[in-house]
Amino acid sequence: MPNLKDLKNRIASVQSTRKITSAMKMVAASKLRRAQEQAEASGPYAERMGRMLSSLAANVQDSGNGPKLMTGTGADKVHLLVVISSDRGLCGAFNGSIVREAKRQITRLQGEGKTVKVLTVGRKGRDQLRREFASLIVESYEDVGRRRLGFSDADMVATKVLAMFDAGEFDVCSVVFNKFKSAISQIVTVQQLIPFAVPGEAVAATDEVKPLYEFEPDEEQILAELLPRNLSIQIYRALLESAASEQGARMTAMDNATRNAGDMINKLTITYNRTRQAYITKELIEIISGAEAL
Amino acid sequence: MADKVEFELVSPEKLLKSQPVDMVVVPGSEGDFGVLAGHSPMISTVRPGVIDVYEGDRIVDRVFVAGGFAEVTEARCTVLAEEAVALTDLDRAAVEKQIKDLSEDLDDSKSDAERAAAESKLAVARAKLDALSQGSAH
Numbered sequence: 001m002p003n004l005k006d007l008k009n010r011i012a013s014v015q016s017t018r019k020i021t022s023a024m025k026m027v028a029a030s031k032l033r034r035a036q037e038q039a040e041a042s043g044p045y046a047e048r049m050g051r052m053l054s055s056l057a058a059n060v061q062d063s064g065n066g067p068k069l070m071t072g073t074g075a076d077k078v079h080l081l082v083v084i085s086s087d088r089g090l091c092g093a094f095n096g097s098i099v100r101e102a103k104r105q106i107t108r109l110q111g112e113g114k115t116v117k118v119l120t121v122g123r124k125g126r127d128q129l130r131r132e133f134a135s136l137i138v139e140s141y142e143d144v145g146r147r148r149l150g151f152s153d154a155d156m157v158a159t160k161v162l163a164m165f166d167a168g169e170f171d172v173c174s175v176v177f178n179k180f181k182s183a184i185s186q187i188v189t190v191q192q193l194i195p196f197a198v199p200g201e202a203v204a205a206t207d208e209v210k211p212l213y214e215f216e217p218d219e220e221q222i223l224a225e226l227l228p229r230n231l232s233i234q235i236y237r238a239l240l241e242s243a244a245s246e247q248g249a250r251m252t253a254m255d256n257a258t259r260n261a262g263d264m265i266n267k268l269t270i271t272y273n274r275t276r277q278a279y280i281t282k283e284l285i286e287i288i289s290g291a292e293a294l
Numbered sequence: 295m296a297d298k299v300e301f302e303l304v305s306p307e308k309l310l311k312s313q314p315v316d317m318v319v320v321p322g323s324e325g326d327f328g329v330l331a332g333h334s335p336m337i338s339t340v341r342p343g344v345i346d347v348y349e350g351d352r353i354v355d356r357v358f359v360a361g362g363f364a365e366v367t368e369a370r371c372t373v374l375a376e377e378a379v380a381l382t383d384l385d386r387a388a389v390e391k392q393i394k395d396l397s398e399d400l401d402d403s404k405s406d407a408e409r410a411a412a413e414s415k416l417a418v419a420r421a422k423l424d425a426l427s428q429g430s431a432h
Contacts (some may be wrong), residue, residue, distance in 0.1 A: 041307060044309040048304055048365065051365070052374070151307055212335065213336050215336065223305075260304075
């Protein structure tokens with residue numbers, strides 16, 4: 001028969017766990033709202049950047065000699081994967097699914113005989129990937145946007161990627177991140193950054209409607225400045241999506257944990273009460289049978 | 295008054311301004327250009343400098359941008375800025391200190407990349423100071 005005192009302690013400990021998880025859920029909820037707002041706020045810039053790029057790209061593609069960031073190096077031997085995960089745990093399958101997808105990509109690319117390099121953002125992703133692919137990780141960032149994710153954080157990552165690209169260290173770059181769909185659902189997304197694919201339909205569709213632009217200085221020069229910017233903004237968007245997803249995943253995980261703790265407390269309380277009654281009954285029986293024996 | 299042009303100032307972090315104005319003067323990399331309604335479409339890079347927003351003949355708003363891109367169509371002028379601060383929010387002493395710090399960084403820089411980064415930051419800070427000196431002359 002379980003000890004009453006032990007049960008009582010157990011209940012108390014689960015209760016305090018429940019308090020913590022429900023507090024974490026609230027925090028995650030408010031952080032989620034902030035992250036979502038931030039993600040929305042970055043929309044206009046990205047949208048206008050996309051518009052500018054597609055009209056520029058339409059012009060440059062005709063002339064046939066676009067910058068390398070758009071046309072690629074002509075080879076596709078070396079792949080760079082930018083894996084975006086979180087610094088902290090307790091957010092359900094968030095990091096697990098990112099790492100799983102990253103591993104899948106690495107194995108697939110290696111299977112095709114390509115060289116893979118990995119750049120990680122976030123401690124959890126780095127720790128998990130390091131177990132198997134330590135030699136592939138070229139750079140990792142931690143504490144990115146710990147207080148508030150800024151554009152400069154994304155710029156830092158983008159600068160590194162660009163420096164590597166200019167040094168000819170890779171041919172193709174993709175980013176792996178969690179795309180925010182809702183608080184309960186995040187979609188692991190792989191997006192190619194270099195060479196940058198201008199959405200073909202958009203170019204075709206806007207060709208007639210778009211007025212013919214004058215360029216100052218010429219197209220190539222603007223593109224040469226615009227494309228690195230675009231890389232930063234794409235990484236910024238990915239970081240924002242990932243931050244919102246992280247909070248969403250944490251909120252859901254903590255909600256489940258709170259509910260499970262509640263169930264557990266109920267079960268433990270029933271066991272506790274039963275045991276207490278059993279003790280009382282036992283003692284009564286002892287007293288009565290003692291009295292009868294006299 | 296003639297038609298207005300829709301002026302938008304966007305930074306990666308948010309949409310800073312979106313309002314109809316009479317004219318904006320943008321510091322293009324090949325020289326400043328004014329945009330009135332019906333301007334011919336063009337795309338230009340923007341150097342660090344001040345965007346002047348005109349309402350009638352008066353300047354109603356002066357915003358410092360640290361470079362970026364401008365897209366002009368007949369009805370709209372969109373500026374994608376990396377950093378944008380209202381000129382009134384710039385602090386002369388802070389900017390001067392920044393220039394001093396950055397000059398030191400430049401002297402300390404070891405690699406070419408470091409040097410280039412420090413130089414571009416210094417250019418932005420100098421442009422800020424220029425903008426301030428101009429602003430006080432007005």
